[in-house]
Amino acid sequence: MPNPTAAMLVIGDEILSGRTRDANMHFLAGELTKSGIDLQEVRIVSDRHDAIVEAVRALSAAYDTVVTSGGIGPTHDDITADAIADAFGAPIDVREDARALLAKHYETTGRELNAARLRMARIPDGATLIENPVSIAPGFTLGNVHVMAGVPSVFQAMVASVLPTLTGGEPLLSQTLRVARGEGDIAGPLAEIAAAHPDVSIGSYPFQQDGAFGANIVVRGMIGAKVDAAISDLALLFAE
Amino acid sequence: MPNPTAAMLVIGDEILSGRTRDANMHFLAGELTKSGIDLQEVRIVSDRHDAIVEAVRALSAAYDTVVTSGGIGPTHDDITADAIADAFGAPIDVREDARALLAKHYETTGRELNAARLRMARIPDGATLIENPVSIAPGFTLGNVHVMAGVPSVFQAMVASVLPTLTGGEPLLSQTLRVARGEGDIAGPLAEIAAAHPDVSIGSYPFQQDGAFGANIVVRGMIGAKVDAAISDLALLFAE
Structure with missing residues (x-):
């Protein structure tokens, strides 16, 4: 039986402009290979809604698993969660379970759960949260798409949360x-x-x-x- | 007027397996940005004929310029030139101008222009050669697709050959x-x-x-x- 397949979608103007060099792809490639999951395609697109929607739909249909990286923070240019929801036709809003995680974290650390931070609790209907032990704001899994942060330390922690849930294959x-x-x-x-x-x-x-x-x-x-x-x-x- | 757009296609199992870390994407991103050309998408696919054909067709239709990297050497796993020809429906065979470049180079360096090396003279009909001052075996341009080697020193030399021929925009x-x-x-x-x-x-x-x-x-x-x-x-x- 062939091994399960995977694709990655990196969302980030800063990589396409040459400002920063992506580190998450190389990390994920190594982790998937160790798990016997065959990473067959990577796409890097800019922070444009339509580009993200189109890429997510194409990759989700073509591969067993898709991992995305980037664009789920609190700032105005973080548009990934809404684009993923749109790709699946799922409603999206602040969800209570995610809000509660953030509220507890910011209370503990003495910071305010302001409107911007609350954006990070926007989770599409039907999604499962991905644990983020580094900075708490969760990723999420919708269908076969795992939506993770772009900051490498957080991305790596989210990969560690999700990998055990994936069906692996024979290690290559x-x-x-x-x-x-x-x-x-x-x-x-x-x-x-x-x-x-x-x-x-x-x-x-x-x-x-x-x-x-x-x-x-x-x-x-x-x-x-x-x-x-x-x-x-x-x-x-x-x-x- | 918006700046010209570009996409890159990286062909290479070794990057998707995590064995090596791509260096060409970051280099090209920086060069295009300096020229006012907007790199909007990068795809990395494995050394499979159909994957290359499909990606080339999609990117060539969506962007002004496409640059590919990898898979044009002399070994059995170098299948990019044939896939590009297929994507455009162009015949491909050893072409005399490319053969002559290789013949002269190998004669000068005292090596044999064997059957494997002759594969590097396979150029689709209608393509223009891209100069390779590092190791002579040329890249080629077919339509809006510039096909370059994966070895970073050769890739960079080919980018330098092609960049002056592209219509740039206002530098960002x-x-x-x-x-x-x-x-x-x-x-x-x-x-x-x-x-x-x-x-x-x-x-x-x-x-x-x-x-x-x-x-x-x-x-x-x-x-x-x-x-x-x-x-x-x-x-x-x-x-x-």
Whole structure:
């Protein structure tokens, strides 16, 4: 049986403008791979309502699980929750369970639950809250879409809350062989080895270092013995 | 007149598996912003023919310019050129101009132009070559899609080749104010300032440092005086 599939939607002008470099995608990719969930697509869109709605609908229909990152804070440019609700045709308003979490937290910390902070209790009807042990304001799950914050520490905590609830697959095993020869020299024999080992996938990732080209050959598969067999053949062929 | 729009398509299993962290997106985002071209969407898909074809068609139709990264090397898993040709319904084969570039390069460097390397001369009919001063094997432009290598040094050189050919816009100006207060405290007045300055966009990007929350407030706009005016109002309001 193939592994469950996933997609990620990153919402953020600041990444598309080059101001900041996304960190959440790389983190999520690693966590999903460890859980045997196959991250097949990532989209990054700007803070525009229609762009978010369209991307959420497309990804939700195409993959088993979708994780979003960004745009659920208290400021005027945080529009993700409303866009997700719209994508599912769900009503959205301040919800009592989320409001109670925030009220308790701000009472404890001596801050005011003002109108802006109350925006973070806007949760679509039918959604389940995602726990946020870092800053309390919850994410939420609606259908197969898990809506999380963009601040990396909060995003990572929310991923930790949600991952145990997802159906995982067989963890993908991988081994890497670093070859100090250009891809053009190894591509022919590499294709033959790939054809001889149909139960693994073999990828070649070129790099350049000190002016010389090389490649990392990565063998991925579900069955350790088959990954081992392919990497052994590769090592024999490309041993330096 | 609104600025020209762009999208990027990153092709690479290795990024979706968390093995490597993409560097090209952040680089391209910065270069396009400097040129006044509005990067509105990025997609990352795996090395599957259908996924690439579908994404290229969608992005090519929706944006003025599309840049792809990855999958144009000599190995069996480099399938981007064929997928791009398929997306446009263009025939593809080894093309003489690209073959000649490679033949000369490998003759000079004393290497063989073998069958694998010759794959890098597969160029769709109607495409224009993109110069690659780093490792010679060219990228290509077909319609509004610029197909570039994934190795960062080569990608950057190809971006430098293509950027002067694109119609740029007014460079987007931006200024940032760092505020050491949680977004919940500043969101109300921030929304009022955003409403009072309709010719700029104001984004709030929260961070967490040493356990305290803060936010970078970024004002973006085409007209320097209007960006200045908004940032002055913000500085007055949130001065510490």
